Amino acid sequence: MTRIDDTFARLRAEGRKAFVAYMMGGDPDEATSLEVMRGLPGAGVDIIELGLPFTDPMADGPTIQRAGQRALDGGMTMDKVLGMVRAFRETDTTTPIVLMGYYNPIYARGVDRFLADASAAGIDGLIIVDLPPEEDSELCLPAQKAGLNFIRLATPTTDDKRLPTVLQNTSGFVYYVSITGITGAAAAEAGDVAPEVARIKAQTDLPVIVGFGITTPDAAQAIASVADGCVVGSAIVKLIGEGKPVAEVLDFVAGLAEGAHKG
Template identity: 85%
Template sequence: MTRIDDTFARLKAEGKKAFVTYIMAGDPDTETALEVMRGLPGAGVDIIELGLPFTDPMADGPTIQLAGQRALDGGMTLDKTLQMARAFRSDDQTTPIVLMGYYNPIYSRGVDTFLAQAKEAGIDGLIVVDLPPEEDAELCIPAQAAGLNFIRLATPTTDDTRLPAVLQNTSGFVYYVSITGITGAAEAQAKDVAPEVARIKSQTDLPVIVGFGIKTPDASESIAATADGCVVGSAIVSEIASGKPVDEVLDFVATLAAGAHRA
């Protein structure tokens, strides 16, 4: 059982949906990013997705692309991202951290070395968007052997022929991408999401969390109601990018969390 598994078991017992947030490591700077990260659980966040900055983030829209560029310009690296997780863990041993990014930095480090370092830093799961199921032997299976959940994305174009491959080695939860396109590109619609979530849940016992295109407390509530929870990323990254004080960013996060927990 990972922290992710424990969190979903607790939420199920409480009759609550999960609220998951994404922030970019090192955005707008290391100190501020860590302050935001440390404040997320108190704002109602159940699971934190921590973005690993990368030069070619092909699944991300302008908001997260710019966040990654700011982080890279500020000197953020894989080592510093893991150090951010360690610093968070010095105060919080229960909130799951999912490292989300692309395979190149991991490949460059070496899979075995990376997995050992990630586990030691307190990472609980990985979302690596550019590794398809056909490459599971590359990272997915070694990650799970190391005790990390490997979380796969399903999308509106993942049909019934493809879905079993996506689900085969997934653990922790399934991340359903609510829209066709990049992050922050459109608004998720509960009426479109609900039948897709039901289709996925008919083939897996894993929780299904919906992300992309969730920007308001009402949207957080309506989307979480269709699934086991929701993810908000770009809307929070935009608040950080605006230069607002950390407490105001966390106040915004708290309104989104309240929406998801009402579902």
Template identity: 80%
Template sequence: MTRIESKFAQLREEGKKAFVAYIMAGDPDVDSSLAVMKGLPEAGVDVIELGLPFTDPMADGPTIQLAGQRALEGGMTLARTLDMVRAFREGDDTTPIVLMGYYNPIYSRGVDRFLAEAKEAGIDGLIIVDLPPEEDEELCLPAQAAGLNFIRLATPTTDDKRLPKVMQNTSGFVYYVSITGITGAAAAEAADVGPEVARIKAVSDLPVIVGFGIRTPESAKAIAGVADGCVVGTAIVGQIAEGKPVADVLSFVKSLSDGAHSA
């Protein structure tokens, strides 16, 4: 059982919803992002999504695109991202970490090498936005063989015919994208999300976590109330972009996690 699977089993036993937080590795610099990362569990974060900076992040809105650019300009690489995970693991061996990004940096490093390094560093799962299920042999199946969960995205445009294909090799949890378009583009609405979560649960036993368009404790509570939990990324990255002190960023994260956990 991976850390991700253990965490969701624990939350289920406690009758709690999950709160997942996204930050970009190396934004605005390695030390600052590591300080935020280390503070996330105490701020109520159940699963950390760590963004892997990439030059052409097609699913990301301006806030996360700029975070990736800042990280890359600061010298952040895949190897340094894994070093950041190792540093986090020195003090926390239980909080699940999902690496979220695009396939190009992994392909460039070599799949076998990357998976061995990611597992050793303490990564628990992958969300690779630009690898569809038709390409499962490329990374998904090798990742699962290496003991990493491969988490797939489902969207409002994933119809009933497509959904079983998307779910076939997914593990850990399902990430439901609540809106069409890029991150941070619109607000998620619980009334729209609820039926979609039910549709996914009809074909999968995995927890369904909803992301995109959640910016406030109130929206975190509303969305977590119709799913197994929620993800917040753009709103947190926006706080970092504004130059807020680490303590203030973590206080904001705590308000969001309190919202999700009260659902």
């Protein structure tokens, strides 16, 4: 059982849906980013999704692309992102952290070294959006052997023929992408999402969390009501990019979390 598994077990026992918050590691700077990260659990966040800055983030829209570039311009590196996680773990040993990013920086570091460093820092799971199931031997299987959940994305274009392959080695939860396209590009609609979540849940016992296109507490509640929870990223990152005070960012997150938990 990982922290992710424990969190979903607790939420089920409480009759609540999960709220997952995404933030970019090191945006707008390392100190501010860590302050936001440390404040997320108190704002109602059940799982933290921490972005690993990368120069070519193909799945991300302009808001998160700019966040990654700000972090890179500020000197953020993988070592510093893992350092943030270690610092977070000094005061929080229970909130799950999922590292989200792309395979290139991991490949450059070396898979074995990366997994050892990530585990030691306190990472619980990985979302690596550019590694399809056909490449599971590259990272997915070694990650699971190292005790990390490997979380896969399913999308509106993942048909019934493809879905079993996507689910095969997924663990922790399934991340359903509610729209066709990049992050922050359109609004998620519960009516469209509900049958897709049901289709996925017919083939797996894993929780299904919905992300992309959720920007308000009402939307978080609506989407969470038809899934096991929801993820918000771009709307949070946008406030950080606008230079809003950390307290204001966390107040916004708290509203989203309240909405999701009502779902």
